[in-house]
Amino acid sequence: MTTTPQSLFATHEATLRSAVEASRSRAYWSAFPEMPSPRAYGETAAADGEAAFAAHRDQPFALDQPGATKAPAGTLGGERSPFGFDLGITYPAPDIDALIGAAKAAMPGWRKAGPDGRAGVCVEILKRLNARSFEIANAVMHTTGQAFMMAFQAGGPHAQDRGLEAVAYGWKAMTDQAPAARWEKPQGKNPPLVMDKRFEVVGRGIGLVIGCATFPTWNGYPGLFASLVTGNAVIVKPGPTAILPLAITVRVAREVLAEAGLDPNLVTLAVGDTIAKDLALRPEVTLIDYTGSTGFGDWLERNAHQAQVYTEKAGVNSVVIDGTDDPKGMVRNLAFTLSLYSGQMCTTTQVIFVPKDGIQAGAERMGFDQVVAVLAGGVDKFLSDPERAVEVLGAIQSDATLSRIKEASKLGTVALPSRAVVHPKFPEARVRTPLILTMDAKEEDKYGHELFGPIAIVVKTDSTADSLERAARLTRTRGALTAGLYSTDPALIEQATEAFVEAGVALSVNLTGGVFVNQSAAFSDFHGTGANPAANAALCDLAFVANRFRVVQSRVPVVAEAAP
Amino acid sequence: MTTTPQSLFATHEATLRSAVEASRSRAYWSAFPEMPSPRAYGETAAADGEAAFAAHRDQPFALDQPGATKAPAGTLGGERSPFGFDLGITYPAPDIDALIGAAKAAMPGWRKAGPDGRAGVCVEILKRLNARSFEIANAVMHTTGQAFMMAFQAGGPHAQDRGLEAVAYGWKAMTDQAPAARWEKPQGKNPPLVMDKRFEVVGRGIGLVIGCATFPTWNGYPGLFASLVTGNAVIVKPGPTAILPLAITVRVAREVLAEAGLDPNLVTLAVGDTIAKDLALRPEVTLIDYTGSTGFGDWLERNAHQAQVYTEKAGVNSVVIDGTDDPKGMVRNLAFTLSLYSGQMCTTTQVIFVPKDGIQAGAERMGFDQVVAVLAGGVDKFLSDPERAVEVLGAIQSDATLSRIKEASKLGTVALPSRAVVHPKFPEARVRTPLILTMDAKEEDKYGHELFGPIAIVVKTDSTADSLERAARLTRTRGALTAGLYSTDPALIEQATEAFVEAGVALSVNLTGGVFVNQSAAFSDFHGTGANPAANAALCDLAFVANRFRVVQSRVPVVAEAAP
Structure with a gap:
């Protein structure tokens, strides 16, 4: 035929x-394994x-x-492969x-x-x-x-x-x-x-x-x-x-x-x-x-x-941490998000807003510094085995991103330095772990524009209300493709959902398992909204x-x- | 309640x-009588x-x-009413x-x-x-x-x-x-x-x-x-x-x-x-x-x-006349289209393309001059009774259109002069009948841009193929909201339909009854296409x-x- x-x-x-x-239904479906x-x-x-x-x-x-x-x-x-060799392919002009x-x-x-x-x-x-x-x-x-x-x-x-x-x-x-x-x-x-x-x-x-x-x-x-x-x-x-x-x-x-x-x-x-x-x-x-x-x-x-x-x-993607009843799950989830493809996703979280007085984490209070420490420790531990680390991190795509990591480390207090990892299979691959910085909320001139690559900033705010206000404003002015929230307070979750709807960005709430803020699923999740400066359309x-x-x-x- | x-x-x-x-169905429907x-x-x-x-x-x-x-x-x-009086209404600045x-x-x-x-x-x-x-x-x-x-x-x-x-x-x-x-x-x-x-x-x-x-x-x-x-x-x-x-x-x-x-x-x-x-x-x-x-x-x-x-x-809306088996219906239909609201519709036909060798009209041939004469005669007769004429023509909306009628009469050979009609109810109303001109196809600099108002031009072309080519090109370059065709040849109708689809304008074929090229029906007809310079969207x-x-x-x- x-x-x-x-x-x-x-x-x-x-x-x-x-x-x-x-x-239409937005339920799970996929055509390709x-x-x-x-x-x-x-x-x-x-x-x-x-x-x-x-x-x-x-x-x-x-x-x-x-x-x-x-x-x-x-x-x-x-x-040229970021794993360290030239492809040597030519294309017709x-x-x-x-x-x-x-x-x-x-x-x-x-x-x-x-x-x-x-x-x-x-x-x-x-x-x-x-x-x-x-x-x-x-x-x-x-x-x-x-x-x-x-x-x-x-x-x-x-x-x-x-x-x-x-x-x-x-x-x-x-x-x-x-x-x-x-x-x-x-x-x-x-x-x-x-x-x-x-x-x-x-x-x-x-x-x-x-x-x-x-x-x-x-x-x-x-x-x-x-x-x-x-x-x-x-x-x-x-x-x-x-x-x-x-x-x-x-x-x-x-x-x-x-x-x-x-x-x-x-x-x-x-x-x-x-x-x-x-x-x-x-x-x-x-x-x-x-x-x-x-x-x-x-x-x-x-x-x-x-x-x-x-x-x-x-864009500048934010996560607001108000509290969690699963601190380990939260850290595990965020560590993966920050590490995946060395943060070189347009959906990777860049700014994590935490109140200066800390958060409620399960049964106990966790101070600001402690939140930073468990997050830095979580990322470090997650990437401690080089063989496993390179399969998550991949390699740095551009020279510009390599330089950006170096420059960014001078912008704030380093909570976790970025380090090079030797790839067991590709010794010339340029592999880097995430840099985690802390900054004060008022330093928006430093954290409030896109720092593409494995660079995350934990920002100390006055309160969760302050965090939400800042995250929503960053979204409206600088754009964002994703936003995240951790909270155990239903009223606050509703209020934050409202704020992020008005700011025009997709929100993920309390991700502690196998779904990550930087991933979207075709047929169910819209990628981008067209409602903030990061994109004028949605996929x-x-x-x-x-x-x-x-x-x-x-x-x-x-x-x-x-x-x- | x-x-x-x-x-x-x-x-x-x-x-x-x-x-x-x-x-969805595009069948006839209306919500309002x-x-x-x-x-x-x-x-x-x-x-x-x-x-x-x-x-x-x-x-x-x-x-x-x-x-x-x-x-x-x-x-x-x-x-101010075009029928001759000031409304005297003021609105808040x-x-x-x-x-x-x-x-x-x-x-x-x-x-x-x-x-x-x-x-x-x-x-x-x-x-x-x-x-x-x-x-x-x-x-x-x-x-x-x-x-x-x-x-x-x-x-x-x-x-x-x-x-x-x-x-x-x-x-x-x-x-x-x-x-x-x-x-x-x-x-x-x-x-x-x-x-x-x-x-x-x-x-x-x-x-x-x-x-x-x-x-x-x-x-x-x-x-x-x-x-x-x-x-x-x-x-x-x-x-x-x-x-x-x-x-x-x-x-x-x-x-x-x-x-x-x-x-x-x-x-x-x-x-x-x-x-x-x-x-x-x-x-x-x-x-x-x-x-x-x-x-x-x-x-x-x-x-x-x-x-x-x-x-x-x-835009510049065209009608291409190749032939018709109902010349009286065609003339009646076109006369109404040209007269309605003194041609002050964005959908009114401006250019009527007719081959220099004339057309087949029912059983007999009709020369170019004869087509012009029956059309001019049809419009004239249709508007011969002032009381009836004003109910179709309405009044001229702007001074600019009044002047345009005057200026346009110098552009070509006048087949039907525009005349003033005294409105029986509103003596100060500025009522004008359509001006019909003839021009040669090569005078596109005169007929090929919008002459808004009661101004129509019958253009003499080499052939219907020439007419179609010119109408399609005018649509692509100057824009059009409507196009019309009269033909008894199914192959030509198909070819013309194809040409106007490619040019991106809605086509009406062989209108001789109570549907007019300048009218579109909500829920069934799209007004404009967005596919030519006359509009970037459709209603x-x-x-x-x-x-x-x-x-x-x-x-x-x-x-x-x-x-x-």
Whole structure:
């Protein structure tokens, strides 16, 4: 049987409907197994993925996209693993006019595939990506510095779930109105007015996805699939240090499109240090998805007037500690949060507000200094075994973060110094443990802006009310993707929930077990809200998809048939 | 029984569900009777409405909103009926800081009313407005120049239907995800992770509605109700010549809000010539709905970075005539379209493309000149009886349009001159019939930009293919809200439909009866597409509402109960 968009829809319709239902109910659901187990992925999957990654190294990455051969500057690349070796991969330098021309030419055929057909193709791309999760995990690990397990989960199945979520939302939004209707308006004693109407979903143009250095697939897939499923072409511009995961993604997407009889130029790759600005201002580019620095995000929002711009930028995430009846669980939970991927997550807690008079911890009072001590001790103990530590910490992604750790240690009183850990397998990997500082609440000029990386500050406040007021204000002024609260007082929890709703940030309360403030689950947790400066959109909701397409109608009168 | 948001939701839930269902099916539906009949509105409704309008005249318009008494400049007004008399109404000069402060203070209570409660309140406001349709019709008539029947229908029930449509879409979008969920993630042999989650809908801030001179309620209600139902406060800034219809609207909204125990400052009025720019750049203003000139619309899109901006601007609407088997019906239909409200609709056809070799009209060929002659003759005949003519034409809204008619007559060959008609009831009314010109296709510099008012140009093209190419290009470059086609060739109709879908404009085919290209029906026809320069949004779809609110979540672990 020939593969068509419609046949792919038939194959994946049940998955799609489950995804739509999960995104409504917000109960637990996932389409892609998160454990890298042979049972889920096959006996040879791990070895195959490692071999596929090895085969990419020291080679040109072949991509048969337009302009690749006649590009002026030849090839680009230069990725280096934070675990200590060069990838040696080169990519075709993009010919922007050729990519844009090819993308525009591909769009009418993509429109005609219709909402169902496009959704079917997109789910098929995601399933193919899932099958390559080990290869992608290695690519993510050795570009971002994530340890393997995280690179597999966040870079593979969790990213694919976020992509599927975007497909499901896009499909739901596109099919919100009937594709055709008979409209019959009564006219009293006269015959009714009767019209046949058609409602066509039309993509807005070309989507540009600007990838980030730390989560190229997880942060890239929502925009990529939201734009693609809604009828647009997509040009993927990876961050210069994390190209490979998105290059593999583009290649897989092109393969599936071609197999389904569609133009593969609907998805292309544009590698280059300075081309993001050029692409972002092109009139053909009507959608931009961006994750990265506030500076460039603000520039996009203020200059790319022709496009709908979705940004995720910097923020300062807070946790407010009022009290807990499980101090050990709290410390264990926070230690993991601060350590995971060396705090290089946009969702990692940076500021922990503790009242100067301390907290109620189970049966006893715990002074401010004691809270700091148990937290520092908890992190230190959690990372005491190097073999285990490196599997949580991963490696430091950028030189800038390395320097930041050094500089930050001068900002306040050091409660726990950051130390280098020698990676048992990769001796050249740059591994660092979290730095924990203490500061006074009034030193907001030091702790109140993003210090990206393994840097946490315990801030001494007058009271929990003071903590809440400060955390909410930081969220409103500096942005935040996450907030946390520990308290045993139901009234205070309700009051804090209200304060964080008004500040516009997702709140996690009393996490002491296996759920962490810096992790969100597709189909249930929204990542970001769009309601504070850290992001102007959420992953994923109706607002994230509904503005990526238009509905264009036609209508024609129905002529009454002559009586027989 | 006390009126509450929840009790209003209970009262109006069936209406709301019908509106949601109609907007999905796109079949005919309306909540508000469009005929100004005593049966629908009551025996005394017409007289009561006229009396209510008369009572507004030569009076200050009382509105108990913040800052009204201490406003610096006193009062503003100066509306004059295009039918020839001053309204003599004055409005409180706004104190912008007071309005913004009061709006922000009102929002938390409005959020707590929840999606259902807010929708209930909004439908109640619309029902109250409906009961005052005669009063509003008189206000619309004597600010915009619409004839009474149109002022009633478009200014009353049709505008109310468009408002209800926005409420229905907003309610649907806000309730797209469950308000709360229990999330239970399996952990193999270990107990599952269990979290309780809440998802709160939060408005983005203050919505600013900038009204237009010709359809203050019809173009104003969608933005007003879309922003309001989604949890925002709204400041209504009417066009300086059409204040009264929106002032009445604001007063009714405030009454209903207060009766439901809510803060009436959620809806306020800001009258003034130059305050739109000041308001539009305020950081508290996060949503802007604008109908008017392309110049100010572009300025808003480029400068109000803090806000989501929805604009409807200028355009050039085309009809392509290829052939017809009902030439009389075609001419009758076009004559009405060109005459209705003297062509002062953003949806009125401006350019009619006809091939130089003429068209097939029923059994015979009709040359280009003959097409022009029957069209000019049809319009002339349709408007030959002054008493009937004024009920279609209404009056010319602005001096600028009066001058434009005069200037335009020099642009091409006059096929039908515009003439003044003496209004039997209002001798000072400025009534004008449509001017019809002919031009050659190459004179696009003359016909290819908006000539707002009763000005139509029949353009001579090489062929229907040429006509289609030109109409589609005009749409893409200059924008259009409507397009029309007359053809008896099914293949050509399909090809033209495709061309107009790609150009991004709604197409009406072979209209010869009681449906007109310049009219759209709420719940079935989208007004505008957002896919060409005439508008960046459609009334009304998911994209129009989904970005007006945010979802903010909180989550807390469910602690396993001890076994009994």
